[in-house]
Amino acid sequence: MTAMARTAPPRTAGPTMPGSGRRGSGHRRRSVKPWNQRLAPYLFVLPNMLIFGLFVIYPAINNFNISLYDSGNGRDFTYVGGSNYQEMLSESEFWSAARHTVIFAVCFVTLTTVVSIGLALLLNQKIKGRAFFRTVFFLPVVISPVVVGLIWGWIFERKNGLLNSLLGGAGLGQPGWLVNSTLAMAVVIFVGLWLHVGFYILIVLAGLQGIDSTYYEAARMDGASGWQQLRLITLPLLRPTTMVVVILSLINGFQAFDYIWTLTGGGPVGGTTLMVQYIYEHAFQSPVQYGAAAAAAVVLFCAVFALTVINYLYNQRKESA
Amino acid sequence: MRSARISLTVTVTAAAITLLASSCAPGSSSDGGDTKQADDKKLTYLYFTDGPDEQATRDLIDEFEKKTGAKVNLQIVPFDNLEQRLQARLSGNNAPDVARLTDITPFRTDLLDLNKFQKGALNGKFLKGADSYITGKSGELLAVPSDLTMNGPLINVDQFKKAGVPLPDPKQPWTWDDMVKDAKKVQAANKTQNAIAMDVSGHRFSTMLSQYGTDFFDKTGKKPGLDTGKATAAVKRFAELNASGTMPKDLWLQAGTKYKAANEIFLAQQTPVYLSGNWQVSAFAKDAKFTWAAAPNPCQKTCGGFPGGKFMASFKQSKHQKLAAEFIAFMNSKASQEKLAKDANFLPTRKDLISSGVKYPKRDADMQTFLDDVKRTPQTAYASAYSPAFGATADASVKELAKVLAGDSSPKEAVEAIRAEAQKALKDAQ
Numbered sequence: 001m002t003a004m005a006r007t008a009p010p011r012t013a014g015p016t017m018p019g020s021g022r023r024g025s026g027h028r029r030r031s032v033k034p035w036n037q038r039l040a041p042y043l044f045v046l047p048n049m050l051i052f053g054l055f056v057i058y059p060a061i062n063n064f065n066i067s068l069y070d071s072g073n074g075r076d077f078t079y080v081g082g083s084n085y086q087e088m089l090s091e092s093e094f095w096s097a098a099r100h101t102v103i104f105a106v107c108f109v110t111l112t113t114v115v116s117i118g119l120a121l122l123l124n125q126k127i128k129g130r131a132f133f134r135t136v137f138f139l140p141v142v143i144s145p146v147v148v149g150l151i152w153g154w155i156f157e158r159k160n161g162l163l164n165s166l167l168g169g170a171g172l173g174q175p176g177w178l179v180n181s182t183l184a185m186a187v188v189i190f191v192g193l194w195l196h197v198g199f200y201i202l203i204v205l206a207g208l209q210g211i212d213s214t215y216y217e218a219a220r221m222d223g224a225s226g227w228q229q230l231r232l233i234t235l236p237l238l239r240p241t242t243m244v245v246v247i248l249s250l251i252n253g254f255q256a257f258d259y260i261w262t263l264t265g266g267g268p269v270g271g272t273t274l275m276v277q278y279i280y281e282h283a284f285q286s287p288v289q290y291g292a293a294a295a296a297a298v299v300l301f302c303a304v305f306a307l308t309v310i311n312y313l314y315n316q317r318k319e320s321a
Numbered sequence: 322m323r324s325a326r327i328s329l330t331v332t333v334t335a336a337a338i339t340l341l342a343s344s345c346a347p348g349s350s351s352d353g354g355d356t357k358q359a360d361d362k363k364l365t366y367l368y369f370t371d372g373p374d375e376q377a378t379r380d381l382i383d384e385f386e387k388k389t390g391a392k393v394n395l396q397i398v399p400f401d402n403l404e405q406r407l408q409a410r411l412s413g414n415n416a417p418d419v420a421r422l423t424d425i426t427p428f429r430t431d432l433l434d435l436n437k438f439q440k441g442a443l444n445g446k447f448l449k450g451a452d453s454y455i456t457g458k459s460g461e462l463l464a465v466p467s468d469l470t471m472n473g474p475l476i477n478v479d480q481f482k483k484a485g486v487p488l489p490d491p492k493q494p495w496t497w498d499d500m501v502k503d504a505k506k507v508q509a510a511n512k513t514q515n516a517i518a519m520d521v522s523g524h525r526f527s528t529m530l531s532q533y534g535t536d537f538f539d540k541t542g543k544k545p546g547l548d549t550g551k552a553t554a555a556v557k558r559f560a561e562l563n564a565s566g567t568m569p570k571d572l573w574l575q576a577g578t579k580y581k582a583a584n585e586i587f588l589a590q591q592t593p594v595y596l597s598g599n600w601q602v603s604a605f606a607k608d609a610k611f612t613w614a615a616a617p618n619p620c621q622k623t624c625g626g627f628p629g630g631k632f633m634a635s636f637k638q639s640k641h642q643k644l645a646a647e648f649i650a651f652m653n654s655k656a657s658q659e660k661l662a663k664d665a666n667f668l669p670t671r672k673d674l675i676s677s678g679v680k681y682p683k684r685d686a687d688m689q690t691f692l693d694d695v696k697r698t699p700q701t702a703y704a705s706a707y708s709p710a711f712g713a714t715a716d717a718s719v720k721e722l723a724k725v726l727a728g729d730s731s732p733k734e735a736v737e738a739i740r741a742e743a744q745k746a747l748k749d750a751q
Contacts, residue, residue, distance in 0.1 A: 072427065072749070073408060073411070073427055073428070073430075073431075074408050074409075074411075074412045075408075075411060075412050075431075076430070153575075157571075157575070158571050159514060159571065176571065176574075178571070178574070178575045179570070179571050179574040179575060179727075181727075261577075261579070264575065264577050265575075265576050265577020265578055265579035265581075266577040266578050267574055267575060267576060267577030267578065267723060268574035268575065268577070268723060268727055269574070269720075269723050269724050269727045269729055270577075270578075270720070272577070273577070273578075281578065284404075284405055285578075285716065286424065286426075286427070286712040286713045286716060287712075287713045287746060287749045287750070288408075288427060
């Protein structure tokens, strides 16, 4: 403990930001730049912000507006106030989709965070074929989610699927992976992890490479074991990166749809129907209910936003503690 | 101080955008009834293809272009995207002049009254069962049934022969008991995974309901018609067949809420009987590596199959309404429908063509089996199939049947849930 106490790094890593530390000096002079220089940064981001505003922010806000109307065709709208929300909250299908979404998101975020950190630690070692393994883990990220759903659907099919052929050959039976709600949920979580973990590995790898190697050298000189280095140097310094992974995977988990739709169609018996599928079915399947779909989208947005803020504040508090 | 300024800016911007977005009701309410008409002779035809019908349609378009000097732009879209694309185009006031549809219900208020231009050529010329569906509140002709589909079984003749089971007689339909017994014998002799497979579709299950003597809706198509006793018997039989492995239970459970055809199981020779419909005839003529045939629908309380089909319609937003109506009339003339039926193995919808009959150059015997079932199908099945609430109720029935197969509900509970959904769908469709 004494050795590690001496070598434990500060809670934040990376270089000091220019200008930081000057606050509170009381004599900071405000530099007066010409107006065109002050305007320039805003002009650089303006095209991006315009596109973002037009195609993301405006539709998102307009979605809230639509949630207050009833429409079966996207052209004729009748104002109904909060009744879309009222009706949605009284539907058992909504609560079922919400429950499945929470189960999926919790498992997906936990597994993604743990597995991506674990694999990134392995891939950060000087092992033979490191570039090959990094490519292998990243490869699913560039495959179309629809194709991913179809491929895993064939693999997990009960009677003629690849997995059950192997299990059956080994005398282990033929589980109904996609016909049992619990197994089907496990399958979609696994496929989600397989599909996305490569992206999160990259983020963690970037975080790992940002940790100053002198901390490890000092720790080794003080006799710290590998486990102690991991626990007291790597994981604390990875906290900002871990927060990014948690937030992004949380958003990803709540938005999961495409590969699940092709893999299970939300079945069996709605066992893998998540919120986005609930929204999709209301918006695009007969009978079309744009208002109800928009209301569900608003609820999903609020849930993701609230969880992101809570997570951010929690980590901020940890940082400052 | 700085962060307070940023917060204020963000809040003001967000408030401004919110105000902008919510200052008016979304969408546009123009019905396009007085759309300014263009002089050019150009038409757009939004189309999805079943496969062999595409070339026949192109040939007919060529003929129409030569005859009228018009130019028809055939826009082929995937069936799954058709409704969404059409809704988007209507919202953008950019509707096609003509579209091929399977369900006109979501577009009823947008459709052009074809009687305004082609009453003589179109009104009253098509099968009676679709009349209430294609007729507007004030007697408008909103669409034309361009082809009829008929659900029915297809059988693997090679497997029946190997099992020594005689083929069903198209003129004297078998019963459900006969069909199940024969299919099981063939399954055992050929060691197939299943004996009977049905597409995961509420439309296909409606065939079984109709044969058990009941339908989602009554003879008007505007009131729920499901008889609890008869429907429960059908659902119970369906559940038993799946539980025993006679039918592939996994197919229904794995599909979720998506449509899933069982054609691959039939083509892989893992089921000797496949409950689908006449649209498979052309596809199987090309893809099947074994001898197969259409079989008559099994009888229970009633005989016959269950109808479906496609419609051609134009829109009030069209800038070429007269030409669009002329095109629809041409494509659904006796000669055109006969060509399309022969080339694509479609069933005709024109009364005159139904009574004169169609001699198909390919798979004529199979098509005649389906035509025989058209005659046996009760009128209530047509009323149900063409009810504006059919689509939503059929989708709900798939969910409810899956619950029964998973053991989450009883056949009676499923029937009650389907009935409640039919009631809700009728209310929504009004």
